[in-house]
Amino acid sequence: MKRTNFILLALVLLLLILPLILPIPSGLKAPFSGTDNQSQAAIIAAHPDYQPWFEPLWKPPSSEIEGLLFALQAALGSGLLGYYLGLRRGQSQARRQARDRIDAGD
Amino acid sequence: MHIAEGFLPPVHAIAWTAIALPFVVVSAYRVNRLMREQPQVKLLLAASGAYAFILSALKLPSVTGSCSHATGTGLGAILFGPSVMALLGTIVLLFQALLLAHGGLTTLGANVFSMAIAGPWIAYAVFHGTRRLHAPLAVSVFLAATLGDWGTYLVTAGQLALAFPDPVSGIAGAVLKFASVFALTQVPLAIIEGLLTVIIVNLLHQNSREELDLLAFAPENSR
Numbered sequence: 001m002k003r004t005n006f007i008l009l010a011l012v013l014l015l016l017i018l019p020l021i022l023p024i025p026s027g028l029k030a031p032f033s034g035t036d037n038q039s040q041a042a043i044i045a046a047h048p049d050y051q052p053w054f055e056p057l058w059k060p061p062s063s064e065i066e067g068l069l070f071a072l073q074a075a076l077g078s079g080l081l082g083y084y085l086g087l088r089r090g091q092s093q094a095r096r097q098a099r100d101r102i103d104a105g106d
Numbered sequence: 107m108h109i110a111e112g113f114l115p116p117v118h119a120i121a122w123t124a125i126a127l128p129f130v131v132v133s134a135y136r137v138n139r140l141m142r143e144q145p146q147v148k149l150l151l152a153a154s155g156a157y158a159f160i161l162s163a164l165k166l167p168s169v170t171g172s173c174s175h176a177t178g179t180g181l182g183a184i185l186f187g188p189s190v191m192a193l194l195g196t197i198v199l200l201f202q203a204l205l206l207a208h209g210g211l212t213t214l215g216a217n218v219f220s221m222a223i224a225g226p227w228i229a230y231a232v233f234h235g236t237r238r239l240h241a242p243l244a245v246s247v248f249l250a251a252t253l254g255d256w257g258t259y260l261v262t263a264g265q266l267a268l269a270f271p272d273p274v275s276g277i278a279g280a281v282l283k284f285a286s287v288f289a290l291t292q293v294p295l296a297i298i299e300g301l302l303t304v305i306i307v308n309l310l311h312q313n314s315r316e317e318l319d320l321l322a323f324a325p326e327n328s329r
Contacts (some may be wrong), residue, residue, distance in 0.1 A: 005308055008301045015294050015301075019167040028171045035174040036108050036208070038287045039262075043113060043270050046280070050270070052112030056207035069205050070163050077159030084153035088313040 111210025123215030195222020229254030252300030
């Protein structure tokens with residue numbers, strides 16, 4: 001199981017690294033821009049008269065702050081997921097040890 | 107897949123909000139009941155929400171030279187059922203709309219529909235459909251998470267096309283146009299989500315047997 005997971009993780013890394021080392025598809029104005037922005041650009045291109053009728057209540061004042069908040073989001077998620085997985089792993093190891101001790105007639 | 111703030115005409119924004127709202131209300135009720143009746147799975151539910159939190163924060167590069175993010179909603183959908191994910195996905199989307207100016211309040215309904223309703227339901231249907239065809243657990247999990255993620259983006263393309271039909275080729279042409287932005291880019295990213303979800307399910311399988319049994323997830327005799 002451990003080996004399977006390492007292989008899967010290696011595949012994930014491969015899929016992430018490949019786009020960065022492969023030649024960037026030709027005809028791109030901005031490499032690795034977000035699809036959210038691209039779809040917005042497509043709307044404006046086809047409907048130049050469309051006016052967004054609502055603005056975000058608050059915007060991160062700089063890309064640094066935006067990066068901070070994205071990192072915070074990922075960190076909060078990872079912390080909680082890691083806590084859960086670690087807790088359960090510890091518990092199941094403790095159970096296994098207790099069982100082994102009983103089996104050994106301790 | 108976030109439709110930006112103000113980028114859906116008011117009628118569409120209201121319609122998607124009206125469609126999404128009952129799902130979120132039912133979801134809140136379901137989550138509440140789950141916490142009361144099976145408090146043992148609370149932490150796993152939080153961990154599933156955390157998984158969606160992580161994946162939707164990471165914008166990943168794709169072979170098309172664009173960046174996009176996974177959704178992470180497939181895991182919770184196959185563990186707890188799709189209706190539970192509507193609330194968790196809404197929390198993720200609210201966080202991003204309020205603090206990151208990604209997505210928005212006026213487009214929250216549409217974004218909730220694609221990421222927190224359509225995606226989880228697709229994942230759930232694919233999971234149980236393939237399990238019924240006796241697919242191995244890992245294959246079902248992979249397909250469910252991958253197609254749930256990919257489907258989310260196709261739904262977004264459809265939502266944008268309905269709101270912004272192409273002046274020449276109409277809604278069908280606009281679906282193709284928006285799908286061309288999202289669909290290809292999302293393929294490797296959806297596969298990444300599928301693989302990561304298999305890893306998590308493997309780990310749960312090893313160490314969280316009790317919770318999986320409580321949830322009647324992949325019972326022993328069918329694994």
